[in-house]
Amino acid sequence: MDWGSPVFVLAIIALSYSCWLVNNWIRAKNGYALENEWGGTTEKSNTVEAQQLRAENRELLKKLDTMQDRMIVLEKIVTDRGYSLSEEIEALRDKRGDETGSVMSLDFSNKETA
Structure with a gap:
């Protein structure tokens, strides 16, 4: 795999975004404050x-x-x-x-x- 290719960069972006979604889903399920796009939190x-x-x-x-x-x-x-x-x-x-x-x-x- 070529580390400098656009596919690798897009894969890292997709992985980061999906981890952020899973993190917010777990927080919402357990009643914690959610993170917004800029790193701030949103209360229930x-x-x-x-x-x-x-x-x-x-x-x-x-x-x-x-x-x-x-x-x-x-x-x-x-x-x-x-x-x-x-x-x-x-x-x-x-x-x-x-x-x-x-x-x-x-x-x-x-x-x-x-």
């Missing part, structure tokens, strides 16, 4: 802290859903009430004008006086 995600974070996440998602429902109701109140409020104001103006007999119109246009 099923710890007490992770369970607390998941519970908090579920709680926050429920709050977000209720807030979104409340926002929809408030938008309906604001938009519907604004339209009916302007109609009520116009109805009161018409009613007041009928009672006094005359309606005073306000003209705010810019007319130049000579």
Whole structure:
């Protein structure tokens, strides 16, 4: 076998990678922290802290859903009430004008006086 050939280099890379996979499989099976590609470790995600974070996440998602429902109701109140409020104001103006007999119109246009 030629020690300088590309086949030998690829065989060493394949052997190293497969040993790394076996090492991580054994670590995962026994509950140890796993190694990542850069030599750092990754803890198991099923710890007490992770369970607390998941519970908090579920709680926050429920709050977000209720807030979104409340926002929809408030938008309906604001938009519907604004339209009916302007109609009520116009109805009161018409009613007041009928009672006094005359309606005073306000003209705010810019007319130049000579």
